[in-house]
Amino acid sequence: MTASGSRLFSAPATQLPMSSEDFAQAARLLSDRTGIVLGDHKEEMTARVLDAQARKSGQGSVAAYLAYLRQHPQAEIWQSFINAFTVNHTAFFRERxxxxxxxxxxxxxxxxxxxxxxxxxxxxxxxxxxxxxxxxxxxxxxxxxxxxxxxxxxxxxxxxxxxxxxxxxxxxxxxxxxxxxxxxxxxxxxxxxxxxxxxxxxxxxxxxxxxxxxxxxxxxxxxxxxxxxxxxxxxxxxxxxxxxxxxxxxxxxxxxxxxxxxxxxxxxxxxxxxxxxxxxx
Structure with missing residues (x-):
């Protein structure tokens, strides 16, 4: 348990930690902006995405990255955040x-x-x-x-x-x-x-x-x-x-x-x- 009482999802030592509150907040931000729903089974994937996005944006932690998104709703990094959660599975003549x-x-x-x-x-x-x-x-x-x-x-x-x-x-x-x-x-x-x-x-x-x-x-x-x-x-x-x-x-x-x-x-x-x-x- 952390000092705040939230659990940390297991992650490699080199990955920035993501708390349960971080996951819930990321899910809310994504849903409010795009309508995409992040189920609980997406926790590990979300941890990897937030680690990469936080590092890319220069933030020192996942919590700081999410706080920046909240405080800057028009920031350019929002598009990168959205892109990271979209699924691009497609093909020519799919469902012919x-x-x-x-x-x-x-x-x-x-x-x-x-x-x-x-x-x-x-x-x-x-x-x-x-x-x-x-x-x-x-x-x-x-x-x-x-x-x-x-x-x-x-x-x-x-x-x-x-x-x-x-x-x-x-x-x-x-x-x-x-x-x-x-x-x-x-x-x-x-x-x-x-x-x-x-x-x-x-x-x-x-x-x-x-x-x-x-x-x-x-x-x-x-x-x-x-x-x-x-x-x-x-x-x-x-x-x-x-x-x-x-x-x-x-x-x-x-x-x-x-x-x-x-x-x-x-x-x-x-x-x-x-x-x-x-x-x-």
């Missing part, structure tokens, strides 16, 4: 059936088709959406519009670069790979880069889904919000779902992750297919 549904849906809609990918991570999902739409709507960027956002600024920067290893693009059909990616040569051997015809369809920006106002001034034919709601509590999930409604065009679709079920959360969406929803008229 969604893109088959999107292609069929787009065939019935007038161009340009607009889609919001609201948890774009490092870009694989957004580029998959754009490829799918270009194949249906014609290979002209003016016919396809994808807004790709994520709370993690580093992930968005990587997405904007549009450079991936050959291993990452294995799920892309060969004909699409040739059409939309350029293979690296020489020192770039083993890498591929997004071609302009694909990159010009997408606008990337950092966006926090729990912000009181979203900097969005358009409506969308579809919204992809996949494998994101699982990190929020139910109240936050409902609020975000209800905020999606006015941003969808008539008969627009909402795509969710394979482990997410919105039917019991709100009556504003009805299930349209496998983890695909439509606004209730």
């Amino acid at each position: 059936h969604h893109f088959e549904i999107l292609a069929d849906f787009a065939k019935q809609r007038p161009a340009p088709i607009s889609v919001w990918c609201c948890a774009a991570s490092t870009g694989e999902e957004a580029y998959t959406i754009a490829m799918t739409l270009l194949e249906v709507c014609g290979r002209a960027p003016s016919r396809v519009s994808v807004l790709a956002t994520d709370i993690d600024s580093k992930a968005i920067q990587k997405a904007q670069r549009g450079v991936y290893t050959a291993e990452r693009v294995k799920a892309i059909p060969e004909n699409l790979l040739r059409q939309y990616f350029q293979r690296g040569r020489g020192s770039n051997e083993g890498l591929v880069r997004v071609k302009p015809v694909l990159g010009e369809c997408i606008r990337f920006q950092t966006l926090n889904l729990v912000e009181p106002a979203w900097p969005i001034d358009q409506k969308f034919d579809a919204i992809f919000c996949r494998n994101t709601m699982i990190y929020f509590d139910k109240k936050t999930q409902v609020r975000i779902l209800e905020r999606f409604v006015p941003l969808l065009k008539k008969d627009g679709l909402l795509f969710a992750g394979h482990s997410e079920n919105f039917t019991y959360l709100t009556q504003v969406f009805r299930l349209q297919g496998q983890t695909v929803y439509r606004v209730v008229s």
Whole structure:
């Protein structure tokens, strides 16, 4: 026990100690700023993150680092704090059936088709959406519009670069790979880069889904919000779902992750297919 009576989580001797109060405070700060819920099973991970962030910021302890965050809500280190807790697991054509549904849906809609990918991570999902739409709507960027956002600024920067290893693009059909990616040569051997015809369809920006106002001034034919709601509590999930409604065009679709079920959360969406929803008229 420490002098304050709080327990210290076990950690290597070189790691800055994190008390139970530190963990609770970090969880509150993260939840208030992003809506992400840190469960008790994330204690060890949180200790590692706070150790790294405290050292990076020049603070001598985890408690001092958290105090600085509290006292400076507009400080630049907040973004680093948020980035450290976000999960960037994504892939090209992940949950492939969604893109088959999107292609069929787009065939019935007038161009340009607009889609919001609201948890774009490092870009694989957004580029998959754009490829799918270009194949249906014609290979002209003016016919396809994808807004790709994520709370993690580093992930968005990587997405904007549009450079991936050959291993990452294995799920892309060969004909699409040739059409939309350029293979690296020489020192770039083993890498591929997004071609302009694909990159010009997408606008990337950092966006926090729990912000009181979203900097969005358009409506969308579809919204992809996949494998994101699982990190929020139910109240936050409902609020975000209800905020999606006015941003969808008539008969627009909402795509969710394979482990997410919105039917019991709100009556504003009805299930349209496998983890695909439509606004209730």
